[in-house]
Amino acid sequence: MARRAESSPMIGGSRRLGWPGGRRLRIPSLMYHRLTSHPDPHPCSMVLGQFRSQLKILRALGYRTVSPRDIARALRGGSPLPTRAISITFDDGYVDTFTAALPILKEFGFTAVCYVVADRVGQLSDWTEPAPLMGWPEIREWLAAGMEVGSHSRTHRDLTVLSAVELQDEVAGSRKLLEDRLGSTVPTFAYPFTVHGPREREAVEAAGYEAGCAGVKLHDSIFALSRVEVAANSLSWFLIQLFPVYPELHHLYVLSRRRAPWLLP
Template sequence: MLKDLSKKLLYVSGLLGLYHRFRNADSLTVVMFHRTLAPDDSRWRSCDPDYTLATDRLGESLAFFKHHYNVVSLAQVLASRRSGTPLPPRALLITFDDGWADNADYALPELQRAGLPALMFVVADAVGTTQPFFQERLIAAWRRDALRVADLAAALQPYLTKTWTPADESIGSLREAIAQLEQLPAAQREAVLAPFMAALDDGLRHMVDINELRQLEAGGVALGLHGKTHTPMTVAPDLDAELTGARVALANLLGREPSAESMSFPHGAFTPAIAQQAQEAGYELIFTSVPVLNPVAPQVGWLLGRTGFETDSVVDRRGRFRPDWLALYLFRREARRLA
């Protein structure tokens, strides 16, 4: 209790804010979101809780950003990279990964109410589809009581080199099973999932469509790429398809020439060689999931860190948004160039 009170006092007194104003004046903070949903939305009950923020919590986070940072657009970061145009002190860029339809339903109105720009990284092949990636579909089915971890583990067993048995029916055990699935070749993974496909379809639409992409762009949300298929690029069978192919696919969907200047790595997976290949494929700004702040002098780098946070990082046990927690989480990050 005393520790929690000290956090509140540090924040309310303004000392944390003062520390941030001086320490992070010459850094670009990039924050990473995935989904945002209202609790009365039918998709809420089965979404992945680790990657979904309630809409009111997003609104409170945006208000926090406006208070402590100067929120910038992709265009401003590109201008700094290209010409050395200074970014404002304590610059912050808001990003969303994957291309969820709820970003158009809920995040866009919150951003517009706050008057803030953002950047969405889209999985090209997921645009216009209904069901999400297999990881999220498994978690959704488990949360709807349509899937048992033990049954998934039994289906996995013939394809594993080492015996693995889930400890229980918890979401932690399910995430372990998903990690095992991610290591399998696509054909084997499809064989494991085949008996569960009916249970993995909840009949709802989760991914953004073309009209929503245009709506997001018109509302101040720039578009970047998050791969073509959402495959981790460290294991992608065709890396060029995930890089160049993604840009071409999105451009074809939108009916224009390939022009996406930015991308982020699916699952945060990359190597220095992959990052270099992405730059050679035409991406000027490449975003990782390395949780560091980005120095901006003499100009913004091309390989950038991002910091994501979950509900538990900003909401206490009583369900209250905690700006002091968020301040301590973001303000103290290491500032470091990744390339």
């Protein structure tokens, strides 16, 4: 679940990471949370039919899904990505990610990563209004369907306010718990509320993750990959979010709201 933007985009300094050969290429990465059968006022929810329409558009445009791990490996100079690559992620591990999103993903031939809150598996979310979360059997079926699992910490707390010991437990401890229970590698981490700074990014790297996922950012870095939170807006707006310049548009919108809030909703 996203809460506020962070201001320091790079790990270890301000150097902009580029693709091999000096070419800059921004891969759209979509962040979803809940899928519902009826409209829900919560900003992180989306109606099933709208999600299906979005995937239909992605398939019609020739997009192919890759994972944040694939993006990180490409940034490190590994295997090249498809021309129209896109990453689909779900935060929190809600039951409807398994019951509703998975069948639609399979229908359109897409894969996705679900970021699970390790200590809340099979329980109710307690960082927003209570909602059922996937249990271990559902998570294993998600993996068996060709999807991927990442860590969203142990308890979904704001990592920036934790002690060093608590931070390590949330980042490294969650990975160990998930890997022990699932018997498979957990390669990437998504910051709760998308909040992070240099200390949190360093903790993710030290825990052995290949990448860290954030919210929408002007620049990608391996441990703060930019993601767009997809809201229940029009399909036209969804198409705009796919544009490589969307992070710049979002940045300008945020600045405009701060400086002239009376001009924008």
